[in-house]
Amino acid sequence: xxxNPMQQFSVHxxxxxxxxxxxxxxxxxxxxxxxxxxxxxxxxxxxxxxxxKIIPDKIQLVAEMFYSFVAKMISDTAGSKxxxxxxxxxxxxxxxxxxxxxxxxxYTFTVTSHIIVxxxxxxxxxxxxxxxxxxxxxxxxxxxxxxxxxxTVLLPLITIxxxxxxxxxxxxxxxxxxxxxxxxxxxxxxxxxxVVSLGILGGWLPLSFSVALTGLExxxxxxxxxxxxxxxxxxxxxALNLHH
Amino acid sequence: xxxxxxxxxxxSTICTDLFAAEAGMPQLDxxxxxxxxxxxxxxxxxxxxxxxxxxxxxxxKNLDNRENKIKEDLDEANNLKILSEKKLKEYEIILQNSKxxxxxxxxxxxxxxxxxxxxxxxxxxxxxxxxLSKAQKEILELxxxxxxSINIISQEIASNIIEKISGDKLNESSIKAAVEDISxxxxxxxx
Numbered sequence: 135x136x137x138n139p140m141q142q143f144s145v146h147x148x149x150x151x152x153x154x155x156x157x158x159x160x161x162x163x164x165x166x167x168x169x170x171x172x173x174x175x176x177x178x179x180x181x182x183x184x185x186x187k188i189i190p191d192k193i194q195l196v197a198e199m200f201y202s203f204v205a206k207m208i209s210d211t212a213g214s215k216x217x218x219x220x221x222x223x224x225x226x227x228x229x230x231x232x233x234x235x236x237x238x239x240x241y242t243f244t245v246t247s248h249i250i251v252x253x254x255x256x257x258x259x260x261x262x263x264x265x266x267x268x269x270x271x272x273x274x275x276x277x278x279x280x281x282x283x284x285x286t287v288l289l290p291l292i293t294i295x296x297x298x299x300x301x302x303x304x305x306x307x308x309x310x311x312x313x314x315x316x317x318x319x320x321x322x323x324x325x326x327x328x329v330v331s332l333g334i335l336g337g338w339l340p341l342s343f344s345v346a347l348t349g350l351e352x353x354x355x356x357x358x359x360x361x362x363x364x365x366x367x368x369x370x371x372x373a374l375n376l377h378h
Numbered sequence: 379x380x381x382x383x384x385x386x387x388x389x390s391t392i393c394t395d396l397f398a399a400e401a402g403m404p405q406l407d408x409x410x411x412x413x414x415x416x417x418x419x420x421x422x423x424x425x426x427x428x429x430x431x432x433x434x435x436x437x438x439k440n441l442d443n444r445e446n447k448i449k450e451d452l453d454e455a456n457n458l459k460i461l462s463e464k465k466l467k468e469y470e471i472i473l474q475n476s477k478x479x480x481x482x483x484x485x486x487x488x489x490x491x492x493x494x495x496x497x498x499x500x501x502x503x504x505x506x507x508x509x510l511s512k513a514q515k516e517i518l519e520l521x522x523x524x525x526x527s528i529n530i531i532s533q534e535i536a537s538n539i540i541e542k543i544s545g546d547k548l549n550e551s552s553i554k555a556a557v558e559d560i561s562x563x564x565x566x567x568x569x
Contacts, residue, residue, distance in 0.1 A: 143403065144404040147410075158410065159416045160413050162413055164414050165413065169421055179433040183436040183437055197437060198437055198441060202441070221430035228429070248405050248414060250405070250414050254414075254415050255418070316403070316405065
């Protein structure tokens, strides 16, 4: 059991079984680490905004850095029209980042390594962006599938490709995050298992790999949160500022 | 990222025995999907509401405050700079004016001094001239007087000398005429 690299992803129930309308909504270890991540964000932001100093202290500076980082990301990719969605993008970025980062601590559970979690986030973004697009532009939003400056002969083909690429957005968005998290953690576990099985003599090589991979995984954890947020911004940009 | 997946697949084929216990990925087991979705929506909603309504406005307010403070400070510094420049200009104008005044005063006093000196010189010169003319008049008077007295003295001397030599008294008027004739002839020679 313990040697199975996929065992770390298994979900189990914590506490009593909660069933609402016949659906199992029990509190699980996945739920626990969602709560932990959200709580960490809350504590971090609470400490970062507790004192309003003109010259910020360290934690306030970090909180403000995150704020301006996300603000810059949004204004760079989606422009000023995306301002009302700033809290959502900020929450999304912080949540994905913290879930990824908390998952890097040994014996924790990585919330974002589950396809259902990332798929729900991606589907929500996809549906919301589509609704925003139709609300802002009406049926003209469909012109997103018809790029300008394409020869008439190629237009049907291009339109089909555009529709497929648009519809595959939630899949690519969710699978990217989920696969990265799962693959990274599996690799860490596999190399950790090699260290144990090769023992004191041969275990040093996988151990050094493991150390290097941990650094890489922390980078990937940040990068995937950033990619997730910036792709959301790009989709939002498509919906807000029609025509590319 | 593809490299990762390939590695995982390769590794998982190597360690197939490790997978024997629990085949496949727990992610694809739908048993807890509903639970995960429910808790994700719940937790994320709470997080979003607290961030959107509580934390972000605070950070934004603080950032704005700082920006405003910096702007205000900069504005104040600029105002002070403008003020100091104005003061400097005023000071320079005052300095220039006073310099002008100084040269004016200097010139005026010099003029006054010059005219004073000139006046004094003039009066002194006039006085000297007066004195000189007076003295010349006196000299002239003296000259005239001296000619008369010389004439008289010469007459007396001549009459005396004639009396002593000849013993006779000559006519006084003839002597007088003779002396006057000689003095008239020789007056240019002595005076």
